[in-house]
Amino acid sequence: MTSQDSAPRLREVVVASDPANHGALVGHVDTSQFAIGGPDGAGHLSPGPNPYDLLSASLAACTAMTVRFQARRQKLPLEGVEVGVSFHHGAKGERDSFKRTLLLEGELDAGQRAFLLEAANLCPVGEILGISADIHTDLGVDTSGHDASTQATYADDLAELEIPNINPD
Missing domain, CATH: 2.20.25 (N-terminal domain of TfIIb)
Structure with a gap:
């Protein structure tokens, strides 16, 4: 070999x-x-899913895997995890950001929940994305309440590209 x-x-x-x-x-x-x-x-x-959705899905999947791994490693009673992620453009001159919400299921005390919240911030994809964007993470009771009005849209970004002689559609 x-x-x-x-x-x-x-x-x-x-x-x-x-x-x-x-x-x-x-x-x-x-x-x-x-x-x-x-x-x-x-x-x-x-x-x-558009490219921003796929980027958000990568962050959500990595976060869920990292939280599950740390819960198993510490033998915490995590029964399930749900991660919601949305991508938002920063105002002119400000950094883009991701809004991440964790739903942790199980008989976890406040210290265990805080530990898993910190574990979420160790996700390798999050570390890579954090170089050029901010990631805000909250513990939540529901991941479906994201404010879609402030989310970045891929089609809008394509339309704003300053590439001569290319019409994004």
């Missing part, structure tokens, strides 16, 4: 046009695939 054989295989996400679906985009990771929403290049919006 060569050193190349023992090296971990890098996973690559591939996004490609789906000719069977009017040029909509499809993401592929190994054998999994998923639709990617947004402008399809023909004046329509394709269904599915």
